[in-house]
Amino acid sequence: MNVLVALGAAVGVFAAGMAGGALGLGWLFGVVIPGLALLVFLGGLAVKVWDWVSTPVPFRIPTTCGQQTSLDWIKPNKLENPHTGIQALGRMALEVLCFRSLLRNTKAEMVQGRRLAYRTSLGLWLGAMLMHWSLLVILIRHLRLMTNPVPAFVSFLEAADGFLEIGLPAVFVTTVTFLAGVTYLLARRFTNPQVRYISLAGDYFPLFLLLGIGLSGVWMRHFGKVDIAAIKELMLSLFHFSPAVPEGISPVFYGHLFLASVLLAYIPFSKIAHMAGIFLSPTRNLANNNRAVRHVNPWDYPVKVHTYEEYEEELRDKMVAAGLPVEKPLEKE
Amino acid sequence: MSKFDEASHYRQEDLLKIDWRPPKTPWMKTPVDFRPGTYIYPGKAKNLKVLDLPNPRDWSVEDQDWKLPEDWKKRVLDGMADRLSKYRSFKVFMDTCVRCGACADKCHFFLGSGDPKNMPVLRAELLRAVYRKDFTALGKIFGELAGARELTTDVIKEWFYYFYQCTECRRCSVFCPYGIDTAEITMMGRELLGLLGIYVNWVIEPVANCYRFGNHLAIQPHGFVDTLEFMADDIEDVTGIRVDIPINRKGAEILFVTPSGDLVADPGIYTCMGYLLLFHELGLDYTWSTYASDGGNFGLFTSAEAMKRLNAKIYAEAKRLKVKWILGGECGHMWRVIHQYMDTLNGPADFLEVPRSPITGTVFKHARSTKMIHLMEFVADLIRHNKLKLDKSRNDHLRVTFHDSCNPSRAMGIFEEPRYVIRSVCNHFYEMPDNTIREQTFCCGGGAGLGTDENMEMRLRGGLPRGSALRHVQEKYGVNMMAAMCAIDRATLVTVADYWAPGVKITGITELVANAMVFTGEKRRTRNLRGEPIPGMELEESETTTVEQGAAIHG
Numbered sequence: 001m002n003v004l005v006a007l008g009a010a011v012g013v014f015a016a017g018m019a020g021g022a023l024g025l026g027w028l029f030g031v032v033i034p035g036l037a038l039l040v041f042l043g044g045l046a047v048k049v050w051d052w053v054s055t056p057v058p059f060r061i062p063t064t065c066g067q068q069t070s071l072d073w074i075k076p077n078k079l080e081n082p083h084t085g086i087q088a089l090g091r092m093a094l095e096v097l098c099f100r101s102l103l104r105n106t107k108a109e110m111v112q113g114r115r116l117a118y119r120t121s122l123g124l125w126l127g128a129m130l131m132h133w134s135l136l137v138i139l140i141r142h143l144r145l146m147t148n149p150v151p152a153f154v155s156f157l158e159a160a161d162g163f164l165e166i167g168l169p170a171v172f173v174t175t176v177t178f179l180a181g182v183t184y185l186l187a188r189r190f191t192n193p194q195v196r197y198i199s200l201a202g203d204y205f206p207l208f209l210l211l212g213i214g215l216s217g218v219w220m221r222h223f224g225k226v227d228i229a230a231i232k233e234l235m236l237s238l239f240h241f242s243p244a245v246p247e248g249i250s251p252v253f254y255g256h257l258f259l260a261s262v263l264l265a266y267i268p269f270s271k272i273a274h275m276a277g278i279f280l281s282p283t284r285n286l287a288n289n290n291r292a293v294r295h296v297n298p299w300d301y302p303v304k305v306h307t308y309e310e311y312e313e314e315l316r317d318k319m320v321a322a323g324l325p326v327e328k329p330l331e332k333e
Numbered sequence: 334m335s336k337f338d339e340a341s342h343y344r345q346e347d348l349l350k351i352d353w354r355p356p357k358t359p360w361m362k363t364p365v366d367f368r369p370g371t372y373i374y375p376g377k378a379k380n381l382k383v384l385d386l387p388n389p390r391d392w393s394v395e396d397q398d399w400k401l402p403e404d405w406k407k408r409v410l411d412g413m414a415d416r417l418s419k420y421r422s423f424k425v426f427m428d429t430c431v432r433c434g435a436c437a438d439k440c441h442f443f444l445g446s447g448d449p450k451n452m453p454v455l456r457a458e459l460l461r462a463v464y465r466k467d468f469t470a471l472g473k474i475f476g477e478l479a480g481a482r483e484l485t486t487d488v489i490k491e492w493f494y495y496f497y498q499c500t501e502c503r504r505c506s507v508f509c510p511y512g513i514d515t516a517e518i519t520m521m522g523r524e525l526l527g528l529l530g531i532y533v534n535w536v537i538e539p540v541a542n543c544y545r546f547g548n549h550l551a552i553q554p555h556g557f558v559d560t561l562e563f564m565a566d567d568i569e570d571v572t573g574i575r576v577d578i579p580i581n582r583k584g585a586e587i588l589f590v591t592p593s594g595d596l597v598a599d600p601g602i603y604t605c606m607g608y609l610l611l612f613h614e615l616g617l618d619y620t621w622s623t624y625a626s627d628g629g630n631f632g633l634f635t636s637a638e639a640m641k642r643l644n645a646k647i648y649a650e651a652k653r654l655k656v657k658w659i660l661g662g663e664c665g666h667m668w669r670v671i672h673q674y675m676d677t678l679n680g681p682a683d684f685l686e687v688p689r690s691p692i693t694g695t696v697f698k699h700a701r702s703t704k705m706i707h708l709m710e711f712v713a714d715l716i717r718h719n720k721l722k723l724d725k726s727r728n729d730h731l732r733v734t735f736h737d738s739c740n741p742s743r744a745m746g747i748f749e750e751p752r753y754v755i756r757s758v759c760n761h762f763y764e765m766p767d768n769t770i771r772e773q774t775f776c777c778g779g780g781a782g783l784g785t786d787e788n789m790e791m792r793l794r795g796g797l798p799r800g801s802a803l804r805h806v807q808e809k810y811g812v813n814m815m816a817a818m819c820a821i822d823r824a825t826l827v828t829v830a831d832y833w834a835p836g837v838k839i840t841g842i843t844e845l846v847a848n849a850m851v852f853t854g855e856k857r858r859t860r861n862l863r864g865e866p867i868p869g870m871e872l873e874e875s876e877t878t879t880v881e882q883g884a885a886i887h888g
């Protein structure tokens with residue numbers, strides 16, 4: 001059910017874009033909607049991040065995954081249990097760039113019906129790395145369509161990415177790895193019984209969007225041979241804030257662009273906001289130096305406590321009888 | 334016939350029939366099954382009253398009507414809004430989970446029960462679904478399709494069941510790509526339940542006791558003195574040394590605080606005897622306190638406010654007794670509070686000095702703000718400087734493994750100090766498998782206030798991963814002793830080991846230290862602190878009589 005809704009929605013988005021293109025609504029689907037999507041993305045994410053950033057961190061609660069910094073002769077694990085801000089930055093870099101925590105992943109097994117064992121399980125890590133890194137490279141490659149002259153690093157990346165020189169135009173490595181990554185993540189959602197059980201429509205939807213974007217992109221480059229010059233003309237005009245919609249752009253392009261626009265606008269309101277949230281996770285981005293540097297809770301308030309005086313008042317006779325010193329002597333009867 | 338609150342009621346074959354595949358019905362449509370042995374009795378009205386907590390009443394989990402206040406729904410939603418505006422952790426964790434499932438089979442309760450709502454991600458979704466419904470745009474528009482769920486009394490019951498089936502161990506957080514800590518979410522969930530007067534008695538009674546008497550067990554000052562004196566008698570019996578026990582002594586250099594479990598429960602008491610012997614031998618200028626007679630803090634399992642209310646006594650007492658710094662005993666959750674919360678909650682401790690070992694001169698700079706160090710940091714430093722006279726062979730009959738307790742592991746990172754100490758006092762030390770120790774350690778199954786007998790089925794299930802790893806080293810290396818620096822562990826792991834790895838006993842580390850220590854003026858050591866004969870140190874024929882006479886005199 002969740003799958004079908006998500007698939008239906010993604011297909012619908014693509015079809016709507018195609019139809020728009022075919023019906024000559026180039027202005028709407030090529031200019032207005034992408035522009036709005038970008039605004040929603042930027043504005044929405046800014047609001048989201050501001051919302052997080054303006055929420056206090058009352059306690060310093062890093063999850064420690066290595067030896068603490070304590071005695072001089074015991075070697076601390078600076079990346080898994082950072083003691084300074086710089087070290088915490090290093091930990092964050094590992095998380096963001098290498099998905100460090102997913103590298104720990106294991107799969108539990110019951111051996112001979114009585115013993116638990118844990119096998120390293122790196123599928124998720126690999127699938128996630130392929131998808132995200134390829135996506136980043138693909139996005140950078142897309143700058144070719146939005147710049148004139150094309151910056152050197154974009155051309156360089158493109159050349160490197162196409163080094164296999166298979167096919168004409170050459171197949172990019174990241175095209176393959178991106179589709180492989182997305183397909184794996186989708187397949188995992190279908191086949192892993194626990195993951196399937198927890199999946200919402202909102203978990204399938206972005207994956208279908210990504211898959212749709214990828215497949216329509218491949219079709220445009222390798223099969224449909226769309227008019228790239230016209231598309232670049234459109235993109236350049238957008239970035240010069242003087243939009244002009246050239247004739248002869250394939251409807252598939254509008255499908256592709258509408259999928260991307262929907263994804264972009266969807267990000268701030270969905271789990272894809274993790275792209276910003278990951279930087280703000282208090283269990284990862286704080287140094288574990290709690291006993292060395294005091295952390296202040298901005299909304300701290302006084303609480304009712306049971307003071308020593310109240311304690312002694314209630315128990316003084318017993319304390320005296322037990323030979324314990326007291327602050328106030330026992331009153332004589 | 335054994336009852337559901339006894340381990341013998343459960344057959345291993347039955348508990349091992351675990352199906353990790355989720356049921357056909359979606360989780361929102363699968364009702365909770367309140368089966369005896371899997372839930373904890375509600376907090377009694379009298380305990381709520383001691384603490385001025387809302388809606389004190391006596392009720393039962395099986396009741397249809399939990400006697401919630403009229404405006405229960407508003408209280409919960411307002412409480413959620415309040416916490417969302419106060420805790421970035423809560424908000425970010427609500428928003429960022431991608432349901433990748435990396436955390437799913439990392440929770441001991443899921444591994445041991447197969448109940449999908451014990452997957453950390455679903456435990457969190459219990460709250461997140463309500464969050465979506467009332468706090469997010471997509472949830473408001475698309476409702477159930479977006480994973481949103483109406484808050485009903487059934488949801489409250491489900492929260493109660495599953496937030497008290499989480500030991501706040503943080504293992505899931507280690508594996509989550511965003512560090513989402515389901516323990517943090519459980520803490521929020523428990524606070525929200527608390528707004529309706531829903532607590533479990535196993536937590537809230539200790540909190541009430543601790544508030545009034547300074548410790549969870551309601552040990553009063555004279556009882557405290559007697560308990561330690563009894564220990565001194567037993568110590569004299571096996572070592573021939575009479576230790577002195579300074580209590581509530583003003584002007585001492587160090588205040589010593591340890592969990593009250595060490596005072597009463599076997600085998601924690603032997604660790605406590607170890608503390609007394611160690612400090613006596615060092616001639617430490619220290620004091621116990623009857624007011625701050627518990628470092629343990631079940632407030633952590635109740636609310637940030639309760640935690641603060643209970644923990645205040647430690648600095649207050651340090652100030653009153655005019656000590657220079659504080660030393661903390663072997664405890665798990667106490668160290669989460671001391672390390673990650675105390676300074677923020679009750680500090681600044683500017684009236685204390687940076688801890689400095691009077692024996693070695695080492696200055697513990699890493700505790701320069703909190704002014705409190707862990708006993709294992711203190712002891713590791715002593716051993717490193719050759720300040721303890723040790724005869725490791727006295728522990729040669731033990732083949733020891735070490736259970737990393739959740740809180741000191743994942744909320745502090747004290748891994749090497751205890752290992753260094755154990756290796757220094759034991760010749761035979763073996764690690765459990767890598768995925769079950771250090772930051773990946775498995776919970777005892779009874780932390781965070783779940784270690785009560787009426788919860789026996791869940792404790793045994795939750796203890797399975799730990800028990801299984803223990804059984805492994807028992808079979809492979811002949812391990813017969815598991816050390817743990819946590820008072821809850823020393824109570825709950827006994828049950829877990831007896832059930833899943835029978836034959837393995839539990840000990841604190843200081844007990845091992847004291848058994849290996851050669852004390853000034855000690856008599857010939859033939860028995861350990863448990864009063865058991867030490868193999869290889871048995872008496873010669875001629876000596877037996879005198880010692881037996883001695884023992885008879887002592888009692």
Ligand code: HEM
Nearest residue numbers: 096099127128132185203206207272274275278431433510
């Ligand atoms: C700073 C940037 C980002 C970081 C560090 C990051 C990190 C991660 C990590 C660690 C995961 C979990 C592994 C997994 O389930 O694949 C994940 C999942 C995911 N990410 Fe990202 N991400 C980033 C940006 C993005 C962007 C820009 C998108 C798409 C527009 C995206 C889409 C997704 C999707 C769809 C999933 C879920 C995959 C699944 O369903 O299994 N991410 N991300």
Ligand code: SF4
Nearest residue numbers: 430432433434436509
């Ligand atoms: S590992 Fe983290 S992101 Fe993945 S399902 Fe669990 S809580 Fe969510």
Ligand code: SF4
Nearest residue numbers: 440499500502503505
């Ligand atoms: S904190 Fe521990 S008990 Fe709670 S969900 Fe995570 S792994 Fe399970």
